[in-house]
Amino acid sequence: MKFGFIGTGSMGSNLVLAFVHSYAMQPDRIIVSNRTRDKAERLALDCPGIHVSDHNRDTAKKADCIFLCVKPGDFRQVLDEIQDVVRPNQYVISITSPVMIRDLEEHLDAKIAKVIPSICHAALSGNALLIPGTRFSDEDTQWLYQLFSCISKPLYVDEAHTRAASDLASCGPAFLANILEQWIQAAVKETGLPVETATSLVEQMIVGTGKLLTENGFTLQSLQDRVAVPGGITREGLHLLDEAFIPCFTRLFQMTHMKFSEDLRNVQQSFQRAEKNL
Ligand SMILES: NC(=O)c1ccc[n+]([C@@H]2O[C@H](COP(=O)([O-])OP(=O)(O)OC[C@H]3O[C@@H](n4cnc5c(N)ncnc54)[C@H](OP(=O)(O)O)[C@@H]3O)[C@@H](O)[C@H]2O)c1
Known part of the structure; x- marks a missing residue:
């Protein structure tokens, strides 16, 4: 072929x-x-x-x-x-x-x-x-x-469902990389951790997390349950992330769907224009 x-x-x-x-x-x-x-x-x-x-x-x-x-x-x-x-x-x-x-x-x-x-x-x-x-x-x-x-x-x-699925599967790597980069910048700014150290920690953490999910039987939920013991620091952090990210991701989907509708309209118009010219 x-x-x-x-x-x-x-x-x-x-x-x-x-x-x-x-x-x-x-x-x-x-x-x-x-x-x-x-x-x-x-x-x-x-x-x-x-x-x-x-x-x-x-x-x-x-x-x-x-x-x-x-x-x-x-x-x-x-x-x-x-x-x-x-x-x-x-x-x-x-x-x-x-x-x-x-x-x-x-x-x-x-x-x-x-x-x-x-x-x-x-x-x-x-x-x-x-x-x-x-x-x-x-x-x-x-x-x-x-x-x-x-x-x-x-x-x-x-x-x-193409748009929503693409946001996760296709735009996802860029979105995730952006979040991780902002996390690194915050670590450097708030704590003075050297940027190289913060970057290496985050890169190894994401590789390890991927392996736990794909090779070690963890799910996203079981991973959180395992790390966030009651009364611990991680649990507090998860509460804060829920508050910050739920509205943020809702807006993200709204924004990508808006851009998708705009592209769709432009493509449809280009098809119609071409038909008129036939
Ligand atoms: N990038 C991703 O991760 C990703 C993921 C999923 C889907 N997609 C989709 O894949 C499509 C392409 O995205 P991309 O990121 O690859 O964009 P891109 O890097 O801009 O590549 C598009 C290519 O198409 C070429 N092109 C434009 N008009 C052409 C024509 N008439 N004949 C031949 N080649 C032509 C461009 O050539 P020039 O060199 O002259 O500009 C350019 O190399 C988009 O619809 C995007 O939504 C992308």
Whole structure:
């Protein structure tokens, strides 16, 4: 099977490297194209053997499975370019949440799925969120699941829940890194702990916590119960965090959903504009 990647930015490159490192794809079966060719060339240096094309149409024509890894605002143009070369037996996988499957199915005569990946796939971990489209048979769905099992723990989600699930699985690593960084800054400012010490403590703590959750049978709740003994310092800290974080995370979801609705509206408008011009 040949794989095509249109867009080799942050996530397009991450996927190519993860699939190759996991041996799910052989480099010589991969063709990539990117608006700025240099970026695709840089990926080819990191991943010798992949083919770089100047044209998205060429990528789409040569691949059996095409990954669309561009931002929502660039979708319309890419669809216009590849529309008349995609085939009904090809897979087209979009990794962009505000482009709806029904719109993709309307514009491309191929088997469409949406998959929201995560930076965690670089470590062959994290959840890939799978949303097979209406043209995916059971066999196609099984194939998709197996493909993403090579680099992640795939999880089926409803398209209606894509945003919330993406906030956790896909934006999550950045959100968590931000929280940890602020914690380090507070430690330095409040206590004078050297920044290198605070950083090392936090990095090792998060690695250890991940292992406890994945390898040692802990859950998020049992972890808190185990550390926060009654009357202890941790218990006090947890009360304070509950007060601070519940409203903060509520606002975070409201904000990401607002931005999602805005992107969705813009994408829909770009599709409508293109239809009027036909
Ligand atoms: N980053 C993540 O962790 C993540 C996670 C899940 C989903 N996603 C989704 O993945 C999509 C891409 O995100 P990203 O973070 O990879 O963004 P990015 O780093 O900006 O990459 C987008 C790439 O698309 C290329 N591009 C734009 N128009 C093109 C065209 N017409 N033909 C070919 N290539 C084109 C851009 O080329 P240039 O070099 O010319 O700019 C750029 O390299 C977004 O919809 C995002 O929501 C990202």
